[in-house]
Amino acid sequence: MKRPHRSAxxxxxxxxxxxxxxxxxxxxxxxxxxxxxxxAVRISAPAGEVVQ
Structure with missing residues (x-):
């Protein structure tokens, strides 16, 4: 009984x-x-753009 149960x-x-x-x-x-x-949502400003 134990062997078939273990394999299953x-x-x-x-x-x-x-x-x-x-x-x-x-x-x-x-x-x-x-x-x-x-x-689309811009995460950061592109290079050269000043963020205030």
Whole structure:
């Protein structure tokens, strides 16, 4: 009884160790969208421009 349970347990955790990070990566990658509706925001002034 113990041997099949241990092998199934090892297999399940091995699959989860591969599948969960892959699923997380896919969810984060698919959520990335192009900001077409937002204007560009300048973070710093270009060289030669004086900021007061």
């Amino acid at each position: 347990h090892a297999l399940i955790w091995s699959v989860l160790a591969f599948a969960l990070p892959l699923a997380l990566f896919l969810v984060l990658a698919l959520r990335q969208t192009v900001p077409v509706d937002r204007p």
